[in-house]
Amino acid sequence: MGLHFLRRMDWLGAARSLGYLRLLALLNVAMLVLLVATSRDGVDRNGFLLGSDFISFWTVGRMLGEGANVYDGAAHVAAQRAYFAPENGYTAFFYPPSFLPFCRPLGWLGYFPALATWLVVTGAAHLAAVRAWWRDAGVPAPLWLLFLGFPAVPIVATHGQTAFLVAALLGGGAWLVRSRPVLAGVLLGLATIKPQFGLLLPVALLLTREWRTIGSALVTAMVLAAATTALYGAQVWPDWLAASARAQDAMAEGAVGYAKMVSPFAALRLLGVPTGAAYAVQAVVSLGVAGLLAWAAWNKRWSPGLAALTLAGAPLVTPFVLDYDLVLLAFPLLWLTGQGLRDGFRDWEKLAILLAIAAPAFARPLAMNAGVPVMPLVLALLFAVVWRRARA
Template sequence: MDKPRRALHKPGMGLDFLREAGWLNAGRVRGYLWLLALLNTATLVFLLATAHRGVDRNGFLLGTDFLSFWTAGRMLRAGGEVYDIAAHIAAQQAYFTQDSAFTAFFYPPSFLPFCYPLGFLGYFPALGLWLLATGAFYLFAVTRWLRETPGPIPVSVPAAVLFAAFPPVLITVTHGQTAFLVAGLLGLGALLVRRAPLAAGALLGLATIKPQFGLLVPIVLVLTGEWRVIGAAAASALLLAAIATLAFGAGHWAEWAAISGEAQRAMNQGAVGYAKMTSPFAAAMLLGAPAGLAYALQALVSLGVAGAIALASWRRAYGPALAAAMLAGAPLVTPFVLDYDMVLLAFPLIWLAGQGFRPWEKAALALAFIAPAFARPLAMNAAIPIMPLALILLFAVLLRRAAGQANDMAEQTTRESLT
């Protein structure tokens, strides 16, 4: 009787597990998304249910970072000096004190018009309104990308499930952060460039409230010749700055510039926590590199990403592939980026999911989607910074797509001109 033969191991079988990721089929992805949505929702419900008078089980105020924005609004109403660090600390601690902790406020004066209305409400009503308004705007931008992505998304789940399942969404909610607003402005603006250039420019101009995430935008827009978008973005940014200046005084700009050095020192000293950050700079600092080497690594990555996106944009038309690559590269070109800022990745991930997968693309998408859930715990407990690698891989596959589609468009244009 013949013995059953064992399946022969093919060379590269283990690598194919990631290269093709055939195991990650539509059914499994659908199940994973529903499971993540339920887990994230349950986590949020548990956090709220176990809080006592707005303070969670670990002694942190619900919304944590939002205290800074709300305090700024209260100070503006009272005519206080928002950029006076000592005054801001005192104003925060007048409402809540936790082991002398302080949530810094380093946003430019153009963000002040967004903070001012918050000061008319109590902390928790303002937090709820902030999350509902910015979250709804972000979800609207996500649904527009879902609806207008050229190819069909291979997994059919409601947009609300995608929203709830995406790990950075929970991080943004628990921190009360600006990430929904900034990501929505950049994502919707990038989507509308060809269809509604003036609206796109207005949105991108408003995104200057967090300017470090828009560094690639002017490169792409200039090299693709989107001059109406550039003009609208400049007008929008200047109008927002003028509103802030007229409403709160020109002196705030000098005060903000003066505390920028303090922000730099806080980052160098790890006041925010390198484990919470997702940049190459933070990864190097977490691994024990000196600050000079960490900044050199960040500069190398930033220049590499900017140069690559410039080459992909050179003498080519703006399109969704280039928009996706631009948004995926945004978190890589700034040293100051945190895990909640990864909500911006929803837009390039949606676009990539609708294209049909080439080698490594499915793995890159899956890693970028789930990595924010594990990035902070791994960095804090094991000093393993996984997020920069996930971002680089995602940017690389999207850049390849953008360059390929641009070449296809150029060939098509040439053929049409010859006929």
């Protein structure tokens, strides 16, 4: 027993894994059904509007239709509370202007029709990207079971967040680099709506000399920025920069809640480490992950392994990442599982897969109630085993 029990995990075979996935899927679906069934007028038992964070995007869509400044914090608060006024709290909006064209159509619908449409469309996009990786990996579990059994999925749904969309763009783009490089660049360029998750992409794409993808991504990002400027005026950019400064202060002060975040920075702040020291450690981790990715990509061509490694490292290199963003891990998890099924699982790989799948279900409660941040360690283990495979 001892470490060998965790290092090899020979007891975790296909049948037992499917059983665990079915149990997780059942719990996830039951939780969502219970949440909706026990809500009143769209407000859950804790006083939160269903799809809690989505009200920020929906409000922005309404404000854009009225020509209002969406980066004016006071105006955004007033517009949001005109629809729903909680006893405390407010869902801020700090996304870059390139996200505004995605928000505008949401304002054409009522809140709940917009929320349902958003989750269906972005969830379908995420599933389409996951399906490509799933088919290549040869994982025997049905796609619907993998989707419903991943605890990060209901977290996205209950928050009405952008994570499905961002994961679809990054996962789909990374997958298409070799087969359809221009389309891959288009998807990656659109992913600049949440730029902190694409920090490693330039490293991997430059070292593998994927010039067509790089060019397509740059053109797409510039066209999106130009279209945004034409639609909403050049002033949105300085307004966003001012809002970003407020976002930086809010994050440092813990306004978001360090227990909800899964970065090394947030973990250290939760443990009481001063802000400056926490940022310094985050910088060391980010540079280390980028260096290991560069090592794996040196003198190589783009491959599914490098794509998986880039996406596995994405949550580690940004200080601002929450548990719902972990749906991005579906892609490296599928690739790693497929490699293990083909060639045999190596030491620690099954443990990394199991923890990365299950941890989103308990990481936030554990951090909030016990002050123990486990997710950065889980992310580091997953990155390490994917890196070992990708280098080979």
